[in-house]
Amino acid sequence: MNAILTLVHIFGFITIGFSGLMTTCLLTSLLSQDGASSAFIESILITFFSGLLMYIPTLHRPKKVSRQSGFLLVAATWSLIPLFCTLPLILYLPEVSFIEAYFETVSGLTTTGATILTGIDNLPMSINLWRHELNWIAGMGIIIFAVAILPILGIGGMQLYIAESPGTVKDADLPPRIAQTAKALWLVYAGISLACIIALRLAGMNWFDAICHAFAAMSLGGFSTHDNSVGFFNSVPIEVVLTIFQLLAAINFATHFIVLKKRSLQPYLKDMEATSFLILIAGSCVMTAGVLWQAGPEHGGYSDFWTALRHATFNLVTIATDCGFVSQDFNKWPIFVPMWMLLLSCLSASSGSTGGGIRMIRTIILLKQARLEFLKFIHPSSIQLMKIGDTVVSDKIITSVTGFIFLYFMCVVVLVFTLLFSGLDFITAFSAIIACFNNAGPGLSQVGPATNYAGLNDFQMCVCIFAMLLGRVQIFSIVILFVPEFWRK
Numbered sequence: 001m002n003a004i005l006t007l008v009h010i011f012g013f014i015t016i017g018f019s020g021l022m023t024t025c026l027l028t029s030l031l032s033q034d035g036a037s038s039a040f041i042e043s044i045l046i047t048f049f050s051g052l053l054m055y056i057p058t059l060h061r062p063k064k065v066s067r068q069s070g071f072l073l074v075a076a077t078w079s080l081i082p083l084f085c086t087l088p089l090i091l092y093l094p095e096v097s098f099i100e101a102y103f104e105t106v107s108g109l110t111t112t113g114a115t116i117l118t119g120i121d122n123l124p125m126s127i128n129l130w131r132h133e134l135n136w137i138a139g140m141g142i143i144i145f146a147v148a149i150l151p152i153l154g155i156g157g158m159q160l161y162i163a164e165s166p167g168t169v170k171d172a173d174l175p176p177r178i179a180q181t182a183k184a185l186w187l188v189y190a191g192i193s194l195a196c197i198i199a200l201r202l203a204g205m206n207w208f209d210a211i212c213h214a215f216a217a218m219s220l221g222g223f224s225t226h227d228n229s230v231g232f233f234n235s236v237p238i239e240v241v242l243t244i245f246q247l248l249a250a251i252n253f254a255t256h257f258i259v260l261k262k263r264s265l266q267p268y269l270k271d272m273e274a275t276s277f278l279i280l281i282a283g284s285c286v287m288t289a290g291v292l293w294q295a296g297p298e299h300g301g302y303s304d305f306w307t308a309l310r311h312a313t314f315n316l317v318t319i320a321t322d323c324g325f326v327s328q329d330f331n332k333w334p335i336f337v338p339m340w341m342l343l344l345s346c347l348s349a350s351s352g353s354t355g356g357g358i359r360m361i362r363t364i365i366l367l368k369q370a371r372l373e374f375l376k377f378i379h380p381s382s383i384q385l386m387k388i389g390d391t392v393v394s395d396k397i398i399t400s401v402t403g404f405i406f407l408y409f410m411c412v413v414v415l416v417f418t419l420l421f422s423g424l425d426f427i428t429a430f431s432a433i434i435a436c437f438n439n440a441g442p443g444l445s446q447v448g449p450a451t452n453y454a455g456l457n458d459f460q461m462c463v464c465i466f467a468m469l470l471g472r473v474q475i476f477s478i479v480i481l482f483v484p485e486f487w488r489k
Helices: 002-032 037-058 067-085 087-092 098-109 125-153 158-164 178-203 207-218 236-249 253-262 266-270 272-295 305-320 336-347 360-378 395-421 426-437 458-472 476-482
Strands: none
Touching (some): 002 037, 037 067, 037 087, 037 125, 067 087, 067 098, 067 458, 067 476, 087 098, 087 125, 098 125, 098 458, 125 178, 125 207, 178 207, 178 236, 178 253, 236 305, 253 266, 266 272, 272 305, 272 336, 272 360, 305 336, 336 360, 336 426, 360 395, 395 426, 395 476, 426 458, 458 476
């Protein structure tokens, strides 16, 4: 009972906070006179008083949060907060069903960027701002989740930063307390977001589009203010700016903090995760551009290499970093290219970034472990230690990574077969699950970049929602709730 009171108290506080976030959209609506102010007023009142009813009666709850309560809090926050976030959409767009509104807000808060809305260009400014605000706040929430919540649960957090990023992230480089660390990383996140807004404005966007797209780029959320996404602008400078900031957002924010603290780019070079990520992305851009150039216009490609490189680079980076912007209908490209992009979405983003998927550090550890197994076959009596930089990776971390990756692929298989059972074709089912599980946004075929997820039925949307939540909380926090031992004292 005490654990429940603690959970209700914290959840009530978070709910009140989200009612405060809605006020910025209400002010936007009043200033722009876009007609959505009444929807936000009702949403704020419902959300605020609901939070208050949970918060005040539990003021004298126990202070301590157990690991079991922590897992429940994570699951409840990511799955129940979107219920309140649906209110502005449902109240202003009565034609949107609850499942569709819930899909949209879960997509925003998990920074997936998949959408069911059409006519986005004609949405009120305040509604569009709300969608992008969900992206940006969720990006900040992901950082807090990594540095504050996961350590309590014993499944990551700063242990991952320090243990999985040797040579860059050390105890001495970061503030000593979790709250100070979170604040430092938030300031980095906010500062880079501000730089992105200014850069997009200089590149040709108006202030509103610049703010919204900067929010989506830094959170790797992928929402846009236009149905055609970034393709609406057809601007090389805008694509260059977004590409650079998406790459920054996919690198460990602790590394960014240390770069700023030391005023040197050396931490980037010493971060094996960041360098591996950038080399993989650069090589992939050149390779896929070559494929599109060789294919030619008659097979969905381009007639010259530089045009192919421009479109391949932007769209590959946005999918590989799990952002989800679109400038071209890559559903028409030779199938190798979009499939390679989806593969990159599984493993490219760094730990401690706002990206999703397996994360680059786990990929590196798995590759190194495979190499060690080969060496053991050649030299059975030798003692082989795994190192990343100068740091030895413990067996505990290797076991955790192996278990995570096994769960990752098993979840993908089960969810893909569930969508196949519901009647979807293989390409749609597979790409939808990969895109939602990695929080990458657009898939292929029926959920491709030229369409959206509105064509799915309610059951299929629910499967995709579950995939988004699983991917965002890194699987363990949700899957553990289905383990019988978890519920035993």
